[in-house]
Amino acid sequence: MDSAVHPSAKTGSEPERIPLSALNQHLYCARRAYLIHAEGVFVANEHTVLGDLAHAAVDTPGYEHRSGWELLRALPLFSDVLGLSGKADIVEVRRDASNRISEARPVETKKGPARRWGNDQVQLCAQALCLEEMLGLPKIGSGFIYHVASAKRTEIAFDTPLRNLTISTVHAVRVSLGRPAAPVAELKPQCDGCSLRGVCLPEAAAKPANLNRLFEPREYV
């Protein structure tokens, strides 16, 4: 395993701009988001390496045309309103007669199948909110998550519940990252694929009663 200071790590209290990826991490596990983005802890495992490989093809800025859409790769994103910054893997755009972008839809690349925590959907919706603000566009209806393993795209509608969840997640992340300490570890299904398990030690938090009994006075046998 490889451990390093994460490039988005913040020192001090509340971050000025929240990385888009922190929304994803927070919904997966608030402790993981804190350890990565507030404390600068990062540990690679097979999932993070595969994720990096999946992104390799879209991490180089550039553009191309496909099926009537112009594809912008590795496009920097921001929102002054929400205090967000990051990057979109791909933004598909169309332009009007005066070459202004009149339609846009983000496409996020993920290595595996859809995950259960709503985190990928929120990250994608946050990208759409950034694009609406940056480009002065009306509400973007949907975007796509491209699953490398199956080579399939899942369309994600940016409906009111998802928009509300995204905005509330931004606020929750800002509050969490501004706290002086990480949320306590909690053993849960997400821990199985988490690269930070070896430093987080959720098992220790899950069995304090059993651990305490180790130190209780007792008869020798």
Ligand code: SF4
């Ligand atoms: S091991 Fe579990 S509790 Fe710890 S950071 Fe990962 S997902 Fe969160």
